[in-house]
Amino acid sequence: MMxxxxxxxxxxxxxxxxxxxxxxxxxxPWLWPIALLTTAVGLVWGLAFAPxxxxxxxxxxxxFIHVPAAGGALLGYVAMGVAGxxxxxxxxxxxxxxxxxxxxxxxxxxxxxxxxxxIWGKPxxxxxxxxxxxxxxxxxxxxxxxxxxxxxxxxxxPRQAGRAAGLLSVVGVINVVIVKYSVEWWxxxxxxxxxxxxxxxxxxxxxxxxxxxSMLGIYLLFAVSVLWRARAELLWRExxxxxxxxxx
Amino acid sequence: xxxxxxxxxxxxGTHGPFVWSAxxxxxxxxxxxxxxxxxxxxxxxxxxxxxxxxDQGSL
Numbered sequence: 001m002m003x004x005x006x007x008x009x010x011x012x013x014x015x016x017x018x019x020x021x022x023x024x025x026x027x028x029p030w031l032w033p034i035a036l037l038t039t040a041v042g043l044v045w046g047l048a049f050a051p052x053x054x055x056x057x058x059x060x061x062x063x064f065i066h067v068p069a070a071g072g073a074l075l076g077y078v079a080m081g082v083a084g085x086x087x088x089x090x091x092x093x094x095x096x097x098x099x100x101x102x103x104x105x106x107x108x109x110x111x112x113x114x115x116x117x118x119i120w121g122k123p124x125x126x127x128x129x130x131x132x133x134x135x136x137x138x139x140x141x142x143x144x145x146x147x148x149x150x151x152x153x154x155x156x157x158p159r160q161a162g163r164a165a166g167l168l169s170v171v172g173v174i175n176v177v178i179v180k181y182s183v184e185w186w187x188x189x190x191x192x193x194x195x196x197x198x199x200x201x202x203x204x205x206x207x208x209x210x211x212x213x214s215m216l217g218i219y220l221l222f223a224v225s226v227l228w229r230a231r232a233e234l235l236w237r238e239x240x241x242x243x244x245x246x247x248x
Numbered sequence: 249x250x251x252x253x254x255x256x257x258x259x260x261g262t263h264g265p266f267v268w269s270a271x272x273x274x275x276x277x278x279x280x281x282x283x284x285x286x287x288x289x290x291x292x293x294x295x296x297x298x299x300x301x302x303d304q305g306s307l
Binding site: 051122 | 263267296299
């Protein structure tokens with residue numbers, strides 16, 4: 001019951017714009033250098049120190065940005081879907097702000113996953129692009145992110161925009177499931193998962209360690225990006241409230 | 249380092265152009281995003297300050 005109480009307290013505290021702003025103020029000066037450093041360590045390790053792949057040679061080093069970007073795009077979409085659901089059920093203002101804050105970097109990461117995947121595909125498969133399940137569903141994910149952003153920009157009333165974007169976020173979560181299992185459900189040029197939460201990964205530790213560090217780094221950068229964007233949105237929405245006036 | 253020389257590191261066997269273009273594009277996109285996200289909160293803060301000053305001036 002303690003856990004539940006703590007969770008509900010967090011929900012209400014972080015749901016309060018003023019508390020969220022203070023919280024991010026304390027967190028960010030630490031978080032962004034840690035995020036940058038973690039990403040740099042992971043990528044330099046992967047690019048310069050990890051051994052070569054015996055089949056793919058050095059082209060496999062693209063994995064150290066490709067997989068973190070794809071993972072971040074998927075995770076970001078799930079987070080956006082959760083925020084969308086919270087917004088649809090409880091009309092929570094903070095959830096609207098989070099949807100708007102998540103979408104841009106989610107779109108960037110989906111684009112990076114697609115572009116680096118295409119570049120990796122050329123030396124590995126002999127082609128930049130095929131219309132198979134994994135690649136197509138990932139392209140749809142990019143369009144879903146862009147769709148959420150476009151909806152928010154197109155509807156002038158922020159509450160209505162938030163509801164519409166929230167609905168699209170929730171519905172789009174189906175696509176996350178399709179992306180995740182596409183390599184198992186359909187024949188695909190795309191290789192199977194490298195990292196498995198259950199039953200061991202298909203990669204030696206000297207490659208897996210930098211990959212996991214890169215993933216952590218990109219996820220932390222995502223968090224920093226979301227916090228910065230959420231702060232901007234909160235300030236603007238609450239510009240007439242006492243706490244913002246006190247602040248400026 | 250895994251590579252024998254810095255030149256070999258840049259060359260990546262025959263895969264240099266693929267690896268470096270993938271990382272170049274990614275770095276550019278991520279850096280641009282982080283810069284825009286950071287700048288946005290600065291701009292909003294300045295705009296609110298400007299509005300506050302204007303309101304004070306009209307009183």
